Amino acid sequence: MHGVIADIDRIQMPIDGKTTVSDAIEYIIKKYPGINIDKKSILTAVNHEIVPLLKLLRANDIVSLFPPIGGG
Numbered sequence: 001m002h003g004v005i006a007d008i009d010r011i012q013m014p015i016d017g018k019t020t021v022s023d024a025i026e027y028i029i030k031k032y033p034g035i036n037i038d039k040k041s042i043l044t045a046v047n048h049e050i051v052p053l054l055k056l057l058r059a060n061d062i063v064s065l066f067p068p069i070g071g072g
Contacts, residue, residue, distance in 0.1 A: 008032075015057050021046065022053040024063050041068045 013027045021044050029037055039053060043066040046055055057063065 015059065015061075017056070019057045020053065021051060021055045021057065021063055024057060025053070025065070037065065042066060 011028060011031070013024060015024075022039065025037055025039055025044075028035060044051055044053060044055075045064040045066070046057065046061050048062075048064075
């Protein structure tokens with residue numbers, strides 16, 4: 001659903017040796033304010049591996065964000 005709000009399927013951003021997953025999320029929030037991302041409740045992955053928000057990013061990393069899932 002978030003891709004529909006932003007009408008995109010990928011975002012490219014500049015990174016340096018100190019850029020974290022949390023920084024990437026902040027970049028997305030600023031660039032696409034219509035996307036509501038709660039860093040406390042999402043699951044993050046880099047290159048298909050679950051990671052913490054403080055994970056450092058490298059060139060060409062793929063960051064994935066997974067919203068909370070509920071059911072019952």
